[in-house]
Amino acid sequence: MRREDLQLRKLAKKGDIEACIKLGELYLTGSPGISKNINIGISYLKIAFPKDQQRAATSLAKYLSLREIVKEDLIYALRHAAENDEIARLKLTAWHLLRCEYEIGNNLLQRCTTQFINVENGIQQKSSVDNLLRSLHALNIIHPADIISIVESEARAALSERQLDKCIQILSVLCIHKGPISLNITLHQLICDIVAYAENFKHDLGNLSTDLIEQSLERCSALGHLNACHILGRSLAGYACGHLSANRLVRSQNLRKSVALLLRAGDSGVSMAWLHLFRICSDYRSSVGNPTMARFCLEKAANHGIAEAERCLSVMILRESVEIESMETGMKLLHSAAYKGDSLARSLLSSFVLPVTGSEDEAQNAISEIHEISPLLAMRLRLARAFGLTKLEALSMNINATIRPWGVDFHPEVTH
DSSP, X not given: OOHHHHHHHHHHHTTOHHHHHHHHHHHHHOOSSSOOOHHHHHHHHHHHTTXXXXXXXXXXXXXXXXXXXXXXXXXXXXXXXXXXXXXXXXXXXXXXXXXXXXXXXXXXXXXXXXXXXXXXXXXXXXHHHHHHHHHHHHTTSSOHHHHHHHHHHHHHHHXXXXXXXXXXXXXXXXXXXXXXXXXOHHHHHHHHXXXXXXXXXXXXXXXXXXXXXXXXXXXXXXXXXXXXXXXXXXXXTTOOBTTBOHHHHOSSOOHHHHHHHHXXXXXXXXXXXXXXXXXXXXXXXXXXXXXXXXXXXXXXXXXXXXXXXXXHHHHHHHHHOOSHHHHHHHHHHHHHHHHTTOHHHHHHHHTTSOOOOSOHHHHHHHHHHHHHHOHHHHHHHHHHHHHTOOHXXXXXXXXXXXXXXXXXXXXXXXXX
């Protein structure tokens, strides 16, 4: 460190405002004797700010990029500097535009002395915003990294507050901007989170382009993000994601890629992925049709407790069954699906009970009278009426061995 730099440090430690400002600027820009250190530079300028707000704020606005100003929570200094400094005013205008605060940005722009092509009449439409941002980039006022950073942070904040419309509006700046911007993985992940939020809460995706959505889903799924794999896998197979149609999320179908993505999602714990795989593989007309694979995926989905999968698998098992054990397995699955509210499973389950004729009230009155004499016989009669058993079956069944959660398993091995 040079002698004059050491003298500046001594003066700054004594509270000399001029020394603090000069030393802060040196640390922000770097010099032959002082290495660039943004944190130290900001700390010196913050010391000077209470006594010389205009100079300290102007230095911060001049030597820090817009994303650094936002990151260090120095917008208050940028506003103060914008009262008299053109560079600060332009940076503050860009910040408001990236937050989609067009009215405030327009007011600031009218106070600027710099003249811009295609925005002489102020910011009237989105194309004007793009023209202004590109002009500010050409003047080295902002950089592509500033746009990416601010859009990502503001959009993420809006999404965390469940303001999806505002979040999409902020992201639309990237859709209309024609400058040299390359999206990073953080923004791709944000777009995937927006799609997942829109699916869960039945929200529209606004003017987010299909190309941008598919690009983000592709990038995140390549990194193994489960939500992205599941959403992209369904979309590529032509399945809607909630109320979002497949063509809103992807440009074309790709069944082979869909199967690979859904396998990754299912293997990582997304249970519904197995049911989608069953539907894809069970289609014999499909290029990826595979009955064996379809059965495997259906069993995996049923093991995860999905009611539709349990119903479909139970029907397959009951249709193929020639032994009582497999029939019992099928009935157990069917009962489980019906218990979870599957109306088709409930209808199928009721079809296994034989109809019983006669008045229900008269039968219950008679059984009640028998109950007073022989409770065990009354219980057998109730079971016989509930399940349509014959007299021989009702009298010979072993109640302790035949009762199941889904009904009665009546066969010779469990009777006496």
